[in-house]
Amino acid sequence: MKKQKCRYGLIFDMDNTLLQSNIDFAGMKRAVFELLTESELCKPDLDWRSYTASQLIEMARQSGRLRKETEVRIWDTVAEFEKEGMHGAKLEPYVTEVLDQICGDCHLVVLTNNACVAAQEALKETGIGHYFDYIVGREQMTALKPSPSGVHYILRHYPDVPAERWMLVGDSWIDGKAAQDGGIKFAAYKGSGEDMKKKGVYPVARFTDMRELVNLLL
Known part of the structure; x- marks a missing residue:
């Protein structure tokens, strides 16, 4: 992790922002739902497609009935989807060129729901990897995105850079919900x-x- 004095901070999501992700998020979500249903932590008729996997897991946590061994099984399942999906991942176009251009001007951080x-x-x-000051994964968050937990964690790590000087891409x-609820700007790269x-x-x-993105930072 490199340290430098910068007046601004830029947070990047990883999957489909920096990297072209092949993670089967729909399959992951279904697998999480099935584990939760099996453990009677959610109803079989729940419209699980309208939630993210992280929201389903957080829902189970909030119930107060999520046992440690069940949560371990869930995260092991999620990790398998991540491992398979990130194997041989490629960069989004022009990522290297842009990072090379902006790396000396602001703190660069990755915030991902994946394992660190x-x-x-x-x-x-x-x-x-060498472009980034810090890589923040789910281990550093109390709740996954769309929770602002990860954003708050990053802001605490850089107390000299106020929230108004941060932007999440x-x-x-x-990602946008985490940024907005964390009190920082959000720039949408592709997406719906x-x-x-x-x-x-x-x-x-x-x-x-x-x-x-370079023009947004000028």
Whole structure:
């Protein structure tokens, strides 16, 4: 982890923002739902498709009935989907060029719901891990995105950079929700504008070419 004095901070989601993810998120969500149903932590008729996997897990946690061994099984299942999906992952177009251009101007942090070790390995394999000050995975959060827990964790790590000087870049409404509830700006890279609007997420900017991010920082 590198340290430098910067006036601004930029947080990146990882899957489908930095990396072209092959994670089967729908299959992961179904597997989590089935484990929760098996453990009688949610009803079989729950509309699980309208939730993220992290929301389903958080729902089980909030019930107060999630046993430690069940949670371990769930995270082991999630980790298998992540491991398979990140194998051979490729970068989104122009990511390296953009990171190389902006790395000296602001703190660069990754915030992902994936396991920290898996994220570190994927970023190292794709040759961009060295650009980032910090990689924050689910182990550092009290609740996964769309919770702002990870954003708050990062802001505490950089007390000299106020929230108004941070921006989160991500492809999903859960990234935008985490940013907004964490008190920082959100810029949407690709992703569904309709889904974001439905969830009350309003990016300060939308772009489909990573090179456009440089202009947002000027």
